[in-house]
Amino acid sequence: MTALLPDIACQTTRLPIPLDWVGMQGIAVPLRIAGERVAAYADAGVSLDEADARGIHMSRLYLALEALADAELSPALLHALLRQFLRSHAQLSRRASLTLRFELLLRRPALVSPLSGWKRYACEIHAQLEDDALHLELHLNLPYSSTCPCSAALARQLIQERFDADFADRPLKASEVRAWLGSPQGIVATPHSQRSEAQLNLRLDPTAPTFAFSELIDHAEDALGTAVQTAVKRADEQAFALANGQNLMFCEDAARRLHRALLQREEVSGFEVRVVHAESLHAHDAVAVSRWVRD
Numbered sequence: 001m002t003a004l005l006p007d008i009a010c011q012t013t014r015l016p017i018p019l020d021w022v023g024m025q026g027i028a029v030p031l032r033i034a035g036e037r038v039a040a041y042a043d044a045g046v047s048l049d050e051a052d053a054r055g056i057h058m059s060r061l062y063l064a065l066e067a068l069a070d071a072e073l074s075p076a077l078l079h080a081l082l083r084q085f086l087r088s089h090a091q092l093s094r095r096a097s098l099t100l101r102f103e104l105l106l107r108r109p110a111l112v113s114p115l116s117g118w119k120r121y122a123c124e125i126h127a128q129l130e131d132d133a134l135h136l137e138l139h140l141n142l143p144y145s146s147t148c149p150c151s152a153a154l155a156r157q158l159i160q161e162r163f164d165a166d167f168a169d170r171p172l173k174a175s176e177v178r179a180w181l182g183s184p185q186g187i188v189a190t191p192h193s194q195r196s197e198a199q200l201n202l203r204l205d206p207t208a209p210t211f212a213f214s215e216l217i218d219h220a221e222d223a224l225g226t227a228v229q230t231a232v233k234r235a236d237e238q239a240f241a242l243a244n245g246q247n248l249m250f251c252e253d254a255a256r257r258l259h260r261a262l263l264q265r266e267e268v269s270g271f272e273v274r275v276v277h278a279e280s281l282h283a284h285d286a287v288a289v290s291r292w293v294r295d
């Protein structure tokens, strides 16, 4: 005969206070994204609105997460999962939430050479369900390079001054000027560049059929023009130098480019863009933030 197991969660509490969120953090879960298995961590929880109830039923949330293993990750899948969280906590909870943290590994082609390599993108999805309204947010961090436009202009001025000094009072010969342009004595100054990061916090349309992660990332990287590279040969490095020269950016410029680009994405219904330029001129960062919400 099996002994009856005590069930503490079903007792009443001596401190009848509702709780905003109760659940589990850091659960290992496999996701399916673009048909591939992706390792993730999940935080799963519900509100405990029934003040007298001692506890929630954590195992019910944990077991419901199994749905993530088999089906492609989508807004509809998260909606169904959060409904299941609430169904398994009838009379106890009105709100359910799920956070998924994972890294997308995308193959990135080189700029010129036929090579490619892998790039990691840290992603975080926050899903919350209340009154059957699903609220979805996606956090993405995109590393890129930014060359300071002010520094570029100052460097060009120094080059002009050196040109005046070197070529004053003598007839210009194209071959001499060409050689001068190719020498460190001619191009005396270079602008400073920095590794930069765009932190995108996107509110997503919960009725969107899919999470178009790689399309979103491509769109944002195209807007910047200087995403960090993977496999690089000299031809690629030269193309990157050109991309940097053609996309000189203050942090304000980068934030505005991303703002404009994200407005073009139908599935994005609001965002906060934070760009961080880890200055090489200063020991501190230059930061710009832009927000937008669809009316």
Ligand SMILES: Nc1nc2c(ncn2[C@@H]2O[C@H](COP(=O)(O)OP(=O)(O)OP(=O)(O)O)[C@@H](O)[C@H]2O)c(=O)[nH]1
Pocket: 007, 009, 054, 055, 056, 057, 058, 059, 060
């Ligand atoms: N509510 C709650 N459960 C916890 C906590 N820490 C560990 N648990 C354990 O989570 C386990 C699963 O809880 P339940 O989902 O209530 O398990 P169960 O009663 O076997 O499952 P049901 O019959 O579906 O309610 C229990 O063994 C709890 O002891 C906690 O802080 N709060």
